[in-house]
Amino acid sequence: MTTTHDQLSTSAEIGGIGHRVRRVEDARFIQGAGNYLDDIKLPGMLHMAILRSPVAHAKILSIDTADALALPGVVAVITGADLEGYNLAWMPTLSGDTQAVLATDKVRFQGQEVAAVIAEDPYTAEDALALIFVDYDDLPAVTNPRQAMEEGAPVIRDDKEGKTDNIVYHWEAGDKELTDRAFAEADVVVSLDTHYPRSHPAPLETCGAVADVNPATGKATIYLTSQAPHAHRTLFALVAGLPEQNIRIISPDIGGGFGNKVPIYPGYVVATAASLVIGKPVKWVESRTENLISTGFARDFHMHGELAVSREGRILGMRTHIWSDQGAFYADAQPSKFRAGLFHICTGSYDFPAAHVVADGAYTNKAPGGVAYRCSFRVTEASYLIERLVQNAAYELGIDPAEFRMKNFIRPEQFPYHSPTGFVYDSGDYHTALQKALDAVDYPNLLKEQEEARQEGRYMGIGIASFTEVVGAGNSRDYDIVGLKMFDSAELRIHPTGKAILKLGVRTQGQGHETTFAQIVANELGIPVTDIAVVEGDTDNTPYGLGTYASRSTPVGGAATAVISRKLREKARKLAAHLLEASDEDLEWEPGRFYIKGAPDKGVTIQDVAFAAYTNMPEGMEPGLEGVHYYDPPNMTYPFGSYVVVVEVDPETGVWKVLRMIAVDDCGVRINPMIVEGQITGGLTEGFAKASMQWITFDDDGNCIGSNLMDYLIPTAWETPRFELDETVTPSPHHPIGAKGVGESATVGSPAAYVNAVIDALRPFGITNIDMPVLPHRVWSAVREAQAG
Amino acid sequence: MEITVTINGQARTSEVQPRKLLVDYIRTDAELTGTHIGCDTTSCGACTVLLDGVPVKSCTVFAVQANGKSVTTVEGLKQNGRLHPIQDAFKEYHGLQCGFCTPAMMLVGTALLEKNPDPSEDDVRWAISGNICRCTGYVNIVKSIQGAGKAIQALASGQAS
Numbered sequence: 001m002t003t004t005h006d007q008l009s010t011s012a013e014i015g016g017i018g019h020r021v022r023r024v025e026d027a028r029f030i031q032g033a034g035n036y037l038d039d040i041k042l043p044g045m046l047h048m049a050i051l052r053s054p055v056a057h058a059k060i061l062s063i064d065t066a067d068a069l070a071l072p073g074v075v076a077v078i079t080g081a082d083l084e085g086y087n088l089a090w091m092p093t094l095s096g097d098t099q100a101v102l103a104t105d106k107v108r109f110q111g112q113e114v115a116a117v118i119a120e121d122p123y124t125a126e127d128a129l130a131l132i133f134v135d136y137d138d139l140p141a142v143t144n145p146r147q148a149m150e151e152g153a154p155v156i157r158d159d160k161e162g163k164t165d166n167i168v169y170h171w172e173a174g175d176k177e178l179t180d181r182a183f184a185e186a187d188v189v190v191s192l193d194t195h196y197p198r199s200h201p202a203p204l205e206t207c208g209a210v211a212d213v214n215p216a217t218g219k220a221t222i223y224l225t226s227q228a229p230h231a232h233r234t235l236f237a238l239v240a241g242l243p244e245q246n247i248r249i250i251s252p253d254i255g256g257g258f259g260n261k262v263p264i265y266p267g268y269v270v271a272t273a274a275s276l277v278i279g280k281p282v283k284w285v286e287s288r289t290e291n292l293i294s295t296g297f298a299r300d301f302h303m304h305g306e307l308a309v310s311r312e313g314r315i316l317g318m319r320t321h322i323w324s325d326q327g328a329f330y331a332d333a334q335p336s337k338f339r340a341g342l343f344h345i346c347t348g349s350y351d352f353p354a355a356h357v358v359a360d361g362a363y364t365n366k367a368p369g370g371v372a373y374r375c376s377f378r379v380t381e382a383s384y385l386i387e388r389l390v391q392n393a394a395y396e397l398g399i400d401p402a403e404f405r406m407k408n409f410i411r412p413e414q415f416p417y418h419s420p421t422g423f424v425y426d427s428g429d430y431h432t433a434l435q436k437a438l439d440a441v442d443y444p445n446l447l448k449e450q451e452e453a454r455q456e457g458r459y460m461g462i463g464i465a466s467f468t469e470v471v472g473a474g475n476s477r478d479y480d481i482v483g484l485k486m487f488d489s490a491e492l493r494i495h496p497t498g499k500a501i502l503k504l505g506v507r508t509q510g511q512g513h514e515t516t517f518a519q520i521v522a523n524e525l526g527i528p529v530t531d532i533a534v535v536e537g538d539t540d541n542t543p544y545g546l547g548t549y550a551s552r553s554t555p556v557g558g559a560a561t562a563v564i565s566r567k568l569r570e571k572a573r574k575l576a577a578h579l580l581e582a583s584d585e586d587l588e589w590e591p592g593r594f595y596i597k598g599a600p601d602k603g604v605t606i607q608d609v610a611f612a613a614y615t616n617m618p619e620g621m622e623p624g625l626e627g628v629h630y631y632d633p634p635n636m637t638y639p640f641g642s643y644v645v646v647v648e649v650d651p652e653t654g655v656w657k658v659l660r661m662i663a664v665d666d667c668g669v670r671i672n673p674m675i676v677e678g679q680i681t682g683g684l685t686e687g688f689a690k691a692s693m694q695w696i697t698f699d700d701d702g703n704c705i706g707s708n709l710m711d712y713l714i715p716t717a718w719e720t721p722r723f724e725l726d727e728t729v730t731p732s733p734h735h736p737i738g739a740k741g742v743g744e745s746a747t748v749g750s751p752a753a754y755v756n757a758v759i760d761a762l763r764p765f766g767i768t769n770i771d772m773p774v775l776p777h778r779v780w781s782a783v784r785e786a787q788a789g
Numbered sequence: 790m791e792i793t794v795t796i797n798g799q800a801r802t803s804e805v806q807p808r809k810l811l812v813d814y815i816r817t818d819a820e821l822t823g824t825h826i827g828c829d830t831t832s833c834g835a836c837t838v839l840l841d842g843v844p845v846k847s848c849t850v851f852a853v854q855a856n857g858k859s860v861t862t863v864e865g866l867k868q869n870g871r872l873h874p875i876q877d878a879f880k881e882y883h884g885l886q887c888g889f890c891t892p893a894m895m896l897v898g899t900a901l902l903e904k905n906p907d908p909s910e911d912d913v914r915w916a917i918s919g920n921i922c923r924c925t926g927y928v929n930i931v932k933s934i935q936g937a938g939k940a941i942q943a944l945a946s947g948q949a950s
Binding site for chain 1: 806808809813816820821822823824825826827828829830832833835862863864866867872876879880881883885886887888889890891892895913914915917918919920921922923924925926927928929930931
């Protein structure tokens, strides 16, 4: 066990790994000088607005655009029929399905794109939408995957030849036979049925595009709110048939992503097509309602889980069946091998031999997406299910939930640990993390306090979640998105004056890459952070990569940065040897400087060496000091942690309040502890949001209830609990600097902790489950039902 | 309609459509893009500016309603080439991540500190409860505003002595 402070190998001036370096990118943001998508203004730029379906499922009988086109200021009105002429009415999704760009035959969810207006200003474009007349013939809507899979359910994807049902996929993982045997031998089987509700990442900046196709050269410069600009460039080449060298995707400053900015949306394609045809730049920025009703949703898993347990308190096996609501188009961004994402990590932090996962995905008349909202490919749903089951199993056996966890955790000496569904956990120390969290609340005393409170008629609850994540895709053998292998890259150039520029294939959306990745270079080469510029998000000026989501930037892009820095250091060593007239084996390195072994005063700085790379290289050496590295990770990284939440529930109103929230996180080596802590408090808040209020729901006709921020509730500072953070540091053994991803740990791990706490408070009523969000009326109803017996 | 609005100390007279939202006037007509748009229901607060010193959500004010008034946006925080203490504090306390809510949070913070130079955590949380942040969990925004309050007080006492 090490602590962050043991990692400091550079001075504060250099600011390498472990330093709380203040963020480089802040200078522009605090002055309102960021450059977000909507801030882009090009000469002659036109504005686009999209007409959307008011109903969830209907045939389109006709579309009349004449009045809209006649409105002064309107340049064009585009329908699916127009796009068909360019073979653009449909586009491929990141999961190998197809999605309508503008609907031609029928609409399949409320909010689906039907037509687009291009006008001289945004107000006119909006006005013209009201002048487009669409005749719809309503069809029955399907709003639930179980209903979608029933015999005789209306077929949503009749555009797919021969499709007679709504099944998207059936997928299994683990060993069924072994698992069945474990259940046959079990003393106790605990089961849970729960719905992980549909949610939306809702970054504060909505999605948008500015497409600028130069009619003279054919070069398409497309500004895009994109978490994955390189992958998007390739997909644009495939969708629009544009030569890839003529496509430049620029992902400007991004106002939060959380998975919402991973997919390609119809608006991007229509804006590009419009610019191509009209020959002028076209801007499209969606409204908040458009964002919530049509772009990448998350979760929506109906889950059944079972744990087989021995009387002595050992977990023997796990069985789970999930029904995934995919919406009208299968537009998840999952690695292609894994149809249900990485849900099969659902054995969590526990050591048991048998598990079997069945996953069924179904089309419904709801928006497509299935994005990993601050999550690595469905690991959030997996972590929630096991942590809820473990608590209920402990209750069933009459064992304290903390003790039950300690008894079943994978032990430190078992790493690398081979899980029953095929993962190889890289490192962990789950007992220490949980113990730290328990000590922080003085657990034995807290249990007494809870008992006393119960006697006074107060309902205090303690919830634990000891999560394990799997982040940092790939390796390329197992992980790809539509065939694109999940590696990432870093290009480092050291200029003659010793300053550096680092270019990456990933794309920050607030994670602080301009600071943390500079810190990695600073650590490896001793060049101060303030001398390093980090560039991302422009495909003409950065090396290829799969982008930033699923906590993969540090595990993959960060690793690439460390490796290329080390490669350049080796070249620098040769240059230093030349300058010092010594052999390179005779040189020692300290951050920022080579010196002759045994003669520390005889040395050259990295800046001296950089200058020599351009002015005084040895005979035969390639000039310059730069290089690019493509990093294909040997394995994922497995961050983990233990969270303890204390709540008090008022059974008369159903209102619950968080009294304490302790979060012990282990993400391996922390590059910038300040930024890591910021990621964690953000994630804990989003976890609280999902546990308490945040969901997208629909009525039986497929109308979206939650289409604006008055109905889709997001916690403000007032509702958000206070957090107490702590850490353990268990480095990743295979990552060049021992780091793991962290941006999503708290969103993944914390929902179960909050819900477990509420359920624990309600134990005297015999309540074992309330689905998220645990709204006061749900608590109130559960208590009333329990009292009615 | 012709309106005159003083933005960050500079009077600006122009023709606007009566329906034009103040936020669009600020972003498009005055070309000050530090004020952001995050929703269309006055819920997120990203478009907050100070109208005669009072925080308003500029997506729910018409530009014509600002006629004859003074507007302060994030671009007006810096004075005489020096960052406002609240700008320094947001950097120092890591009060921002993606930066999209930041201009509004800083303006609400300055308005609070005008009335209450030494706010408690609850005071700050209540003051910013009309502004959504999706990245930070608010912890460091609260610290930034409190830190700015202390810095402003220290500056004032330094000037007094």
